[in-house]
Amino acid sequence: MTTELFEYLLRLGDNSLVLGHRLSEWCGKSPILEEDIAISNTALDFIGQTQLWLGLAATVEGQGRSADDLAMLRDVWDFRNLLLVEQPNGNFGETIMRQYLFDAWHVLLLDGLTRSHHQEISAIAQKVVKEVRYHIERSRDLVIRLGDGTPVSHEKMQIALDRLWPYVREMFDVDPVEHTLIEQGLIPDTSTLRAAFDAEVLKTFATATLTLPSSNFAHLGGKSGKRHSEHLGHLLTQMQWLQRAYPGATW
Amino acid sequence: MYAQMVTSDPRDETVEDQAFQARIDAGEKIEPRDWMPEGYRKTLIRQIGQHAHSEIVGQLPEGNWITRAPTLERKAILLAKVQDEAGHGLYLYCAAETLGVSRDEMTEMLLDGRMKYSSIFSYPTLTWADMGAVGWLVDGAAIMNQVPLQRTSYGPYARAMIRVCKEESFHQRQGFDIMMKMAKGTPAQKKMAQDALNRFWYPSLMMFGPSDKDSVHSAQSMAWKIKMNTNDELRQKFVDLTVPQAEYLGLTIPDPDLKWNEERGHYDYSEPDWSEFYDVLKGNGPCSVDRIETRKKAWDDGAWVREALMAHSEKQKTKVAAE
Amino acid sequence: MTEPKAPEWPLWEVFIRGQHGASHRHVGSLHAPDAEMAIKHARDVYTRRKEGVSIWVVPTTAIAASNPDMKGPLYDPSDSKPYRHPTFFDIPKEIGTM
Numbered sequence: 001m002t003t004e005l006f007e008y009l010l011r012l013g014d015n016s017l018v019l020g021h022r023l024s025e026w027c028g029k030s031p032i033l034e035e036d037i038a039i040s041n042t043a044l045d046f047i048g049q050t051q052l053w054l055g056l057a058a059t060v061e062g063q064g065r066s067a068d069d070l071a072m073l074r075d076v077w078d079f080r081n082l083l084l085v086e087q088p089n090g091n092f093g094e095t096i097m098r099q100y101l102f103d104a105w106h107v108l109l110l111d112g113l114t115r116s117h118h119q120e121i122s123a124i125a126q127k128v129v130k131e132v133r134y135h136i137e138r139s140r141d142l143v144i145r146l147g148d149g150t151p152v153s154h155e156k157m158q159i160a161l162d163r164l165w166p167y168v169r170e171m172f173d174v175d176p177v178e179h180t181l182i183e184q185g186l187i188p189d190t191s192t193l194r195a196a197f198d199a200e201v202l203k204t205f206a207t208a209t210l211t212l213p214s215s216n217f218a219h220l221g222g223k224s225g226k227r228h229s230e231h232l233g234h235l236l237t238q239m240q241w242l243q244r245a246y247p248g249a250t251w
Numbered sequence: 252m253y254a255q256m257v258t259s260d261p262r263d264e265t266v267e268d269q270a271f272q273a274r275i276d277a278g279e280k281i282e283p284r285d286w287m288p289e290g291y292r293k294t295l296i297r298q299i300g301q302h303a304h305s306e307i308v309g310q311l312p313e314g315n316w317i318t319r320a321p322t323l324e325r326k327a328i329l330l331a332k333v334q335d336e337a338g339h340g341l342y343l344y345c346a347a348e349t350l351g352v353s354r355d356e357m358t359e360m361l362l363d364g365r366m367k368y369s370s371i372f373s374y375p376t377l378t379w380a381d382m383g384a385v386g387w388l389v390d391g392a393a394i395m396n397q398v399p400l401q402r403t404s405y406g407p408y409a410r411a412m413i414r415v416c417k418e419e420s421f422h423q424r425q426g427f428d429i430m431m432k433m434a435k436g437t438p439a440q441k442k443m444a445q446d447a448l449n450r451f452w453y454p455s456l457m458m459f460g461p462s463d464k465d466s467v468h469s470a471q472s473m474a475w476k477i478k479m480n481t482n483d484e485l486r487q488k489f490v491d492l493t494v495p496q497a498e499y500l501g502l503t504i505p506d507p508d509l510k511w512n513e514e515r516g517h518y519d520y521s522e523p524d525w526s527e528f529y530d531v532l533k534g535n536g537p538c539s540v541d542r543i544e545t546r547k548k549a550w551d552d553g554a555w556v557r558e559a560l561m562a563h564s565e566k567q568k569t570k571v572a573a574e
Numbered sequence: 575m576t577e578p579k580a581p582e583w584p585l586w587e588v589f590i591r592g593q594h595g596a597s598h599r600h601v602g603s604l605h606a607p608d609a610e611m612a613i614k615h616a617r618d619v620y621t622r623r624k625e626g627v628s629i630w631v632v633p634t635t636a637i638a639a640s641n642p643d644m645k646g647p648l649y650d651p652s653d654s655k656p657y658r659h660p661t662f663f664d665i666p667k668e669i670g671t672m
């Protein structure tokens with residue numbers, strides 16, 4: 001159980017670590033000042049969540065590692081984030097579409113985690129879900145505004161949706177790690193959340209005048225760690241460089 | 252500090268000018284709808300605008316290290332600090348807009364070189380220790396300038412400065428904290444810290460502007476309380492405050508002629524290379540071209556977003572009107 | 575560049591009531607395409623997302639202000655709007671080429 005729990009907490013922590021990192025790349029370069037500040041706020045939320053989830057993971061593992069050790073000293077094959085979050089930022093539209101698809105799942109997941117039988121998981125989820133309810137308000141609103149904005153923005157959002165849709169199913173795919181934890185009442189069964197997710201995104205895309213891709217094909221391999229994309233390696237060379245180049249130093 | 256290359260218009264004082272000066276001398280705040288000399292308005296637009304540009308361009312040298320911050324905590328702190336700079340830029344643009352110029356116009360003037368930003372941000376950040384040096388020295392210098400500006404004569408500018416100063420409190424401290432960890436860390440970290448100080452010392456001194464004897468247009472700005480202290484006054488204060496801090500860190504300021512002058516009660520120090528300063532102002536700083544290119548790219552790449560969000564709002568307005 | 579400029583986002587004045595405060599206070603301004611986004615941005619910019627605050631946003635152009643109570647030559651009654659119209663900035667000739 002501890003192994004599965006550790007694995008699962010890495011999944012949660014790595015999602016917020018990688019996505020927070022991606023969002024922080026926008027700092028100083030957003031389309032408008034107000035958005036720069038808003039995206040940075042979201043990135044800060046994710047960094048905070050990372051410290052909580054990876055911190056708990058380290059405690060559960062019980063081998064004296066810290067959240068920073070986990071973040072900065074693992075290689076690609078040990079990362080457990082979804083493929084969706086390691087996709088590059090692309091243009092602002094792709095970033096917002098990636099954010100919305102993640103938020104729509106994240107808010108449902110966290111709501112379920114507040115009812116976890118694991119006290120610390122429940123406590124973290126209760127704190128984090130408040131931030132994430134704001135995240136989805138923001139990203140949903142932007143998807144609608146950009147989807148139903150100008151012909152140029154509409155096209156960019158449609159391209160973004162087409163590109164990212166194949167990464168959705170991984171969020172709801174229940175594997176043996178999750179089966180074990182579901183049986184113990186530690187995490188919700190995400191396959192049961194799919195209907196609510198679909199209702200949410202279909203409504204948004206309709207308002208945004210966007211067309212849902214017809215293909216059901218899904219890329220997998222991120223949260224299992226079996227096969228990440230090439231993007232993750234480059235991300236880690238940025239993120240981990242200092243700790244790797246100057247091992248053992250205090251910062 | 253942000254009025255580098257602001258000139259003032261020497262002309263005959265009218266009755267209105269004198270009455271206006273009397274208000275300033277009495278410590279009254281000038282508000283947007285009040286009468287003001289054209290020179291006052293234009294000087295403020297340039298100074299506040301360039302102060303705002305400095306905050307925005309200033310996001311870039313530190314933003315350069317957010318993705319490479321060595322721990323989660325350092326990452327969060329640095330991101331929060333750089334986000335603050337964006338916020339400060341926003342408050343300042345809004346203050347400048349009360350004077351009859353729009354944010355978009357000021358942005359255009361930055362991007363085509365008609366308006367400037369503080370010289371310091373044309374220098375590169377090359378190591379993590381630079382994050383320490385920037386917070387410690389650059390924010391330190393900025394704070395020294397900003398605290399007195401809370402009492403500047405123009406209301407919106409003063410209020411923006413009050414808000415900025417409240418948020419600035421942790422900026423310098425986090426930089427100094429980084430320097431402390433580095434200076435007391437591994438030999439490589441200590442070397443990194445010294446290298447950062449070597450590269451940022453003179454550019455930080457340059458932030459205060461040319462020496463008073465070469466700063467021809469200060470008098471009018473001082474009379475109007477747009478400028479609160481002379482360049483040399485602030486620079487001396489900065490040196491006096493910073494030298495003991497460097498000593499505490501065990502680092503050496505790269506000035507062999509730096510020494511305490513008992514008679515004056517201040518440190519004697521070497522002037523920076525002013526020809527380098529003027530080169531930077533002309534756009535020949537190490538990063539000048541990169542900084543503007545980055546801002547231009549962000550602006551251009553973001554055009555479709557700004558247009559789309561406006562278009563959506565317009566569409567909604569039309570829909571509501573039709574109902 | 576000869577393309578027509580896109581309309582600039584309008585300016586909004588922001589008023590915030592803190593958690594235990596009484597009246598809303600003017601805290602500053604920001605640009606947003608409409609009221610809904612102005613409120614969202616105000617939350618991010620002026621409260622850094624503290625909970626329990628109440629936010630008002632008002633288009634700057636909607637604010638009616640009293641004339642400054644000035645006597646004599648300083649009184650300028652020409653404006654009815656609180657802020658002057660944006661004009662193109664004249665670069666003083668002394669600046670030269672920049």
